Amino acid sequence: MSNSRIDYLREKAMHLPLSPGVYIMKNKKGEVIYIGKANALKNRVSQYFGIQNMQTLKVFRMVENVYDFEYILTDSEFEALVLECSLIKQYKPKYNILLKDDKGYSFIEITNEPWRKLKAVYRRENEESTYLGPYMSHFVVKQSLDAALKIFKLPQCGKTFPYKSQRPCLNFHMNQCAAPCTGNMKKVDYDAAVNEAIKFLKGSTKEYLKEQETLMEKYSKNYEFEKAAEIRDRVNAIKKLTEKQKVITKGAETKDVFSLARDEDEICFNVLRFFDGILAVSGNYFTELDKTLENTRAEILKCFYTEHDDIPRTIVIDGECDDHKLIEQWLTERLSKKVQIIVPKRGQNLELVSMSKDNAYNAFATKKRYSKADSAVIELGEFLALKSPPQFIESYDISHTAGADTVGGMVVFKNGVPCKSEYRRFIVKNTTPGDDVGAMREVLTRRFNHYVKEKEEGKLNGFARPPELILMDGGMAQVGVAKEVLKKFNLDIPVFGMIKDGNHKTRAITVDGNEISIHAKRRVFTLVSSIQEEVHRYTIGYHHKRRLKNAKKSELTDIPGIGPKKSEILWKEFKTLEAIKRADMDTLMNVKGISARDAMNIRSHFNM
Template identity: 50%
Template sequence: MDSIEERAEKKKELRKKAMQLPLSPGVYIMHDKTGEIIYIGKAKALKNRVSQYFGSDRNHEEKVRRMVQNVDWFEYIITDSEFEALVLESSLIKQNQPKYNILLKDDKGYSYIRVSGGSWPRITEVKKMEDDGAKYIGPYLSSWSIKQTVDSARKIFRLPDCNKKFPQDFGKGRPCLNYYIKQCCAPCRGRMGEEEYNEAFQQALDFIKGGSSTSVRALTAKMEEAAGNMEFELAARLRDRISAINKMKERQKVVASRVEEQDVFALAQGETHTAFEVFRFTGGKLSDRESFLTEGCQPDPEARSEFLRQYYGIRDRIPPVIALDGEIEDRELLERWLSEKRGRAVHITAPQRGEQHQLVQMCRTNAAESIAQHTGTAGRDASALDELRRLLGLEKAPAYIESYDISNLQGGENVAGMVVFENGRPLKSAYRKFKIKTVEGQDDYGSMREVIRRRFEEYKAHQQEGDGTGFGRLPDLILLDGGKGHVAAVQPLLDEMGIAVPLFGMVKDDKHRTRAIALTGGEIAISSTRRAFTLVSSIQDEVHRFAIGYHRQQRKKAAISSTLTSIEGIGQTRAKALLKHFKTVANVAGADLRELETAPGMTKPAARRVFEFFHGSLEAEGETGAQSPEN
């Protein structure tokens, strides 16, 4: 591996070469030491775009920094237009699959429905046909829709999806959970005949082949016939199956679109990965769904643009409408490219209201769920962190958030609390308390500057230790309990210390509820982003509770300590020693003279004064209560 000096020299050399490139549109190709292509990109002006890579690292996301560290040389191809550069870039990426581009695997093979032969048959979704004596229905392009159909058929007609074999496994073990939630008829109990099972199986097959409407008509006719023949048990079973189909149809209406044919895209970013979700609609119904998890994070408009270029580079079907969850880079170029591929006009939109916006939001929630599964967090927390990232314009989701609050009473017992939220949840082992040392009186700005300085001085002292939860870890976001004044007071200090962590304030309304996020130039309303609002409110409430709790604790100690220090000859040092030894003032008051004399730091005269403070004068007690030896 190259030394830091060698990498700096190589970067300087590459920037010099980049500055010699023409201001023409084209494609640039980055190579590592082995000559392997590691990144391909397009540019409107090659010189401007390529030279940016070899400038300051502070302007790059982590993924780009890692790519630049591995670049040994680059080449470029000049094109007549930026559109031609986009087309060429797509073709070259498809051919070379560079490791630092977003790469999507073209795994959209056909799917089939397998119908096993023999007695007690099963229905399953498979990727390929086998010569195994089973019957196959298909092929189908969407594996997701086929899986949904097979799952629905099994649940509606209560067919088993386990690996048990019948009749061999009759009576072996208890039925599984599906039986108790009425999603399986549980042949394993041995109480169902093959004829009854085959009836349900054939109805499930008819449902798959003919669709829900055809199936409902056929089942209704059979139910009426059974009722007419007074076969009420059979009629009840058919009634329940019709009801299950209708409920399924109602659920499907939730995910429907008035636009006949369209694709809906959304992304969610975590700390290290980006998840993309795709909903594909045909005939106004959700016909396919795809999820992709890619390494690295980048600004949302760039990420959307790169993803769409990759996605439609390996897909034949292009719809007339593409709905996104936000802005996209090179929208007009992409619309032209997709329109030429489709042969008809394609429109890219970012809906802000109505049905389309709801579909986009649903798509985004599912993308956040992919991030949650990857990080092992709850989907709601992942969604809240992604909302907060978007709201504040952060490079990545803030997985590790530190928040600070100052607490005092008219400048007395000035303290601060620091709380930490990791992956959207309190990390109490990382909470810290601060006594303000250098600020006198009620100066919240000065107190906050002292706390932040002390915290990041500790970071610089411990950063080599790799402490994952202590001062050796740099947070992804700092939130101060206060407005833009607090941010303006602290931001210059962070700049001076070289700490590049996003800093914002949390503003309360006149009812002490979270109202907005503050930055040096103003405020960002957060009420419209529900999950981000809930998260920030939780953080603000928690840091306030923690700081004020510590302040009350210090005031109580001070009050207790002042009781002892009011005794002649008992200063702060002796008072602290007594409290440490006896734990409470009540225990000090209840101690006898001998116990006080033997306590750490005490002398006999001091012990006598403490005893007399709580019990009265020893001389007075001797005069009234002691008896003469002569008596």
């Protein structure tokens, strides 16, 4: 830690009260670089200036730049959360999670002029204008605004009103503009249309349609048929423009779905926004891990809804988050309706989380030019709670026939792809036939004996390079013996088992006596399945080869006078059993170590 004021900061933190409040970190220039809240200020702030190796890289860098800090006491932790969000929005501190997406924001501008106009823009540049947003997709903003202008018959041209024109444009004849340029539309009617368009853009299409249909019915009952017809045309226009949109969720729900993808300390989070069951927006944002994943989720939610006023009543997230109930309370007060934050365990919401997570990993792949295999490795590392994505994965299997010709196989995947030059085969020699666990113990012991030897020789690859993850083909017995061997060599390598179902297909991963289903994690399932299939193919293939070779050798040793030694001599000379069968007496006797009697017995055995 290069911060020369760390002792001063630690001492100051230790004198803070054990009360809820907000703390404000500043750099040497007095600029606000981080804002946080705490239920007990002393406990929370002192953690920053304690043991540095327990902090994430982001927090470590922030602490290096802290010159001093201030704090504000509040009456409750909830008040602290509200104040924290307000201050973050005001100062936008460097080390708080700020929404940096992969495209940029869009807004709908409402100009401040007598005849107001609605525009799709990328920045809030005009201080006199009012803005809706920010929105994550400029395409969706443009599409929604175009629809609103047509539905409410507002001008799409660049004319400034009042503007006198003898002839209206084509949009008027297509019934998509009321043509205020001709003077036929009163200012009060124009303002009413703009207000309705704003109301439509800010709200739910479903709720707006329901409200308009109620109003249409009211006008009809009051015999105000002209007004009723106007609303009917508006309702029909909205339905026509939205009928082609795909409904994704059941029940026409409005909800936001969040999920995180992690690559070491870098985070990409995706949000899918559904309006009336229709997927309207998908956005990806990049940030850094903030203390823990649970804390990062909390910071993301606070930051996102500080920037976005359109809060749904249901928010779905991919894991637990800190301050869950406080954030629900904050959002409920802002919306004036009950807001729920849920972590799904099953059903459609879990499917939506999986869809969101796929988008997050695809965004990582695009940003860093990862392959699909790289993305799968990153997701596997996160799924198994590893410190970092495992670049090298080793997998082991045992194969034999009724205890005979037992062999072990080791396959290596590098960055999610088979690295065949690193594959190794083992002939099991010192284990009781049929003892799979003992055979695995022998294989792993020999593998890591090679590791010790080659490391001492200064080698870097092959056996000298330890894996970052071991996947055993089997359950807890195989995982247990692997951990036993690793402990013997004083190695700390994560070990998991791969379990198959009744059809010999990968079903789950096992650890500490528990099974973890991987079917919902598409990339993880594909990678783990391919590793299990590959180690099985490689090991059983070697076993079949050994078994065939030994079977052929045993056929020769059935010949009188031909023992294992002479059988080996014949195999080395002729290579195949067919060549031995075809050899005549002279050819056989020319082999060193084979006598005339041996040659005669060989010929007689094969009825030649």
